Amino acid sequence: MGKxxxxxxxxxxxxxxxxxxxxxxxxxLLDEGATVHIISPKKKTIRSWKDDNWGMELTVDKLVEExxxxxxxxxLIPGGVANPDLxxxxxxxxxxxxxxxxxxxxxxxxCHGPQVLIETGALQHRELTSFPSIKTDLKNxxxxxxxxxxxxxxxxxxxxxxxxxxAFNDKMVEEFREGVHEAxxxx
Numbered sequence: 001m002g003k004x005x006x007x008x009x010x011x012x013x014x015x016x017x018x019x020x021x022x023x024x025x026x027x028x029l030l031d032e033g034a035t036v037h038i039i040s041p042k043k044k045t046i047r048s049w050k051d052d053n054w055g056m057e058l059t060v061d062k063l064v065e066e067x068x069x070x071x072x073x074x075x076l077i078p079g080g081v082a083n084p085d086l087x088x089x090x091x092x093x094x095x096x097x098x099x100x101x102x103x104x105x106x107x108x109x110x111c112h113g114p115q116v117l118i119e120t121g122a123l124q125h126r127e128l129t130s131f132p133s134i135k136t137d138l139k140n141x142x143x144x145x146x147x148x149x150x151x152x153x154x155x156x157x158x159x160x161x162x163x164x165x166x167a168f169n170d171k172m173v174e175e176f177r178e179g180v181h182e183a184x185x186x187x
Contacts, residue, residue: 001033002031002032002033002034003032003033003173003177004029004032004033004034004173004176004177005032005033005034006033007033007034007035007073007074007176007177008034008035008036008037008071008072008073009029009034009035009036009037009072009073009074009075009076009176010037010039010067010069010072010074010075010076010096011025011026011036011037011038011039011075011076011077011078012039012040012064012075012076012077012087012093012096012097013038013039013040013046013058013077013078013083013087014040014041014042014046014082014083014086014087015042015046015047015082015083015086016047016048016049016080016081016082016083016086017046017048017049017078017079017080017082017083018048018049018050018078018079018080018083018111018112018162019048019049019050019055019056020050020162020165021078021079021080021110021111021113021162021165022048022058022076022078023048023056024162024165024169025076025078025108025110025165025168025169025172026076028169028172028173029076029172029173029176032173034176037061037062037067037072038058038059038060038061038062039060039061039062039063039064039067039096040060040063040064041063041064041065041087041090041092041093042060043060043063044059044060045057045058045059045060046058046060048080049080049081049082049083064090064092064093064096065092067096069096069099069100070099070103072100072105073105073106073176073179074100074105074106074107074108074172074175074176075097075100075105075106075107075108076107076108076109076172077097077107077108077109077110077113077114077116077117078109078110078111078113079109079110079111079112079113079131079161080111080112080113081112083112083113084112084113084114084115084116085112085115087116088115088116088118088119093116094116094119094120097116097117097119097120098120098122101120101122103180104154104155104180104181105155105179105180105181106155106156106157106172106175106176106178106179106181107155107156107157108157108158108168108171108172108175108176109157109158110158110159110160110161110162110164110165110168111130111131111159111160111161111162112130112131112133112134113130113158114128114129114130114134114138114143114158115130115134115137115138117141118137118138118141121141123138123141123142123143124141124142124143125142125143125144126142126143126144126153126154126156127143127144127146127151127153128143128144128145128146128151128153128156128158129145129146129147129148129149129150129151129158129159129160130145130158130160131160131161132147132160147160148160149163149164149167149168150164150167150168150170150171152171152175154181155175155178155180155181157171157172157175
C-alpha cells in the first residue's frame with residue numbers, strides 16, 4: 001500500500017517544462033499510489049525541454065478550463081524557463097492554483113515553477129526557494145527566499161533545481177500525504 005493511495009494529484013504544465021522536473025516527481029507519485037493527471041491550458045500534448053532542445057511529448061489528461069481543482073488533493077508545478085511564463089498568462093491557470101492556496105491544499109514546485117505563483121498574490125510572508133534567477137521576482141512578491149535544497153512552508157514545497165529532486169520528491173510526498181494545512185488558508 002502506497003503513502004498516497006486514494007490521492008489525486010494535478011500536474012499543471014505547459015510547453016517548455018524541464019523534463020526531469022515533471023517525470024521524476026510524477027514517477028514518485030505513481031510509485032506511492034497516487035492518481036496523477038496532467039492539466040494544461042494546451043490541448044492534446046505538451047512538450048518538455050531537455051539539454052537545450054525540445055524533448056518528450058506528454059499527453060494532456062484535462063484542459064485547465066475543464067478540470068475541477070476540488071477533485072485534487074495536491075498540485076505539482078514543474079519548472080523550466082518557458083513553462084511558468086506561459087502558464088501565468090492564463091487567468092484559468094491562476095484561478096486553478098488559487099484554489100489550492102485558499103483550501104490549504106499542498107503545492108509542490110521546483111526551479112522556475114514558483115514564478116507562476118506570483119500571479120496568485122499568495123506569496124506574502126511565505127518562505128520558499130527557487131532557481132536563483134527568479135529570487136528577486138519572488139522577493140518583490142513578498143516571499144522570503146531561502147537558498148536551501150527544499151523549503152516547506154505550510155504545505156508549500158519548493159526546490160532550486162533538478163539536483164534537489166531527491167529531497168523535493170520526499171518532501172512532496174510527505175506534504176501530499178498530510179493533506180490540508182489550515183494555516184495556509186491566507187488568500
